[in-house]
Amino acid sequence: MSTRKTSLAEQQAKNGTSKYVLERCASVNEYYDIAFKVMLLGNSSVGKTCILVRFKDGAFLGGNFIATVGIDFRIWDTAGQERFRSVTHAYYRDAQALLLLYDTTSKLSFDNIRAWLTEIHEYAQKDVVIMLLGNKADMAAERVVKTEDGEKLAKEYGVPFMETSAKTGVNVELAFLAIAKELKHRATQQQNEPKFQIHDYIESQKHKSGCCGHM
Numbered sequence: 001m002s003t004r005k006t007s008l009a010e011q012q013a014k015n016g017t018s019k020y021v022l023e024r025c026a027s028v029n030e031y032y033d034i035a036f037k038v039m040l041l042g043n044s045s046v047g048k049t050c051i052l053v054r055f056k057d058g059a060f061l062g063g064n065f066i067a068t069v070g071i072d073f074r075i076w077d078t079a080g081q082e083r084f085r086s087v088t089h090a091y092y093r094d095a096q097a098l099l100l101l102y103d104t105t106s107k108l109s110f111d112n113i114r115a116w117l118t119e120i121h122e123y124a125q126k127d128v129v130i131m132l133l134g135n136k137a138d139m140a141a142e143r144v145v146k147t148e149d150g151e152k153l154a155k156e157y158g159v160p161f162m163e164t165s166a167k168t169g170v171n172v173e174l175a176f177l178a179i180a181k182e183l184k185h186r187a188t189q190q191q192n193e194p195k196f197q198i199h200d201y202i203e204s205q206k207h208k209s210g211c212c213g214h215m
């Protein structure tokens with residue numbers, strides 16, 4: 001993709017400066033044509049921080065995240081604890097995308113998704129992109145939330161869904177990439193151009209990466 005304006009972050013990456021420099025640069029608006037605010041939401045301990053770290057480290061190690069995605073992601077890792085809720089509400093309003101996580105080994109975190117969605121509808125922008133993620137898919141023995149339950153809930157609310165693992169990395173990049181593609185298409189879509197179908201995109205990519213039992 002070619003929406004990126006500058007190669008400063010890239011140069012610094014080539015020069016071997018730390019990933020923190022790269023990440024900081026990646027969050028500076030002026031280096032990009034488009035920038036979006038993405039938030040990670042969900043109960044405490046569902047794995048929001050781990051998903052973000054997995055995504056960022058994978059991207060840094062691969063060395064081509066910025067070049068491939070070409071969009072400045074400012075990702076807000078929120079606190080899941082109830083006592084911080086009033087603080088996070090304030091940030092919903094200008095978020096373009098929300099990754100809503102539950103933990104496949106925690107029924108409570110799954111049951112609370114409805115409450116999270118109610119809150120999102122109250123505080124977020126009407127056209128915010130929401131994606132439901134069932135995390136910790138690697139913990140097969142401890143699983144209490146079936147994949148079908150996640151799928152059913154997502155269908156009910158009309159949001160895309162996938163199971164992820166911050167531990168193995170399965171579907172982590174796909175989740176962020178799908179959001180990036182959706183937001184980019186919305187921002188740059190020309191008249192008469194077909195709408196990006198996020199559900200179709202995810203389904204086609206999920207089949208590619210979800211084949212080999214390494215959840």
Ligand SMILES: Nc1nc2c(ncn2[C@@H]2O[C@H](COP(=O)(O)OP(=O)(O)OP(=O)(O)O)[C@@H](O)[C@H]2O)c(=O)[nH]1
Nearest residue numbers: 044045046047048049050079080081136165166167
């Ligand atoms: N096995 C496994 N463990 C995970 C995964 N994701 C997170 N964890 C573990 O779950 C715990 C909580 O992860 P965090 O990323 O801190 O959770 P959080 O949602 O950011 O929590 P708060 O900051 O309290 O809202 C940690 O012990 C992680 O190691 C995963 O995909 N698989």
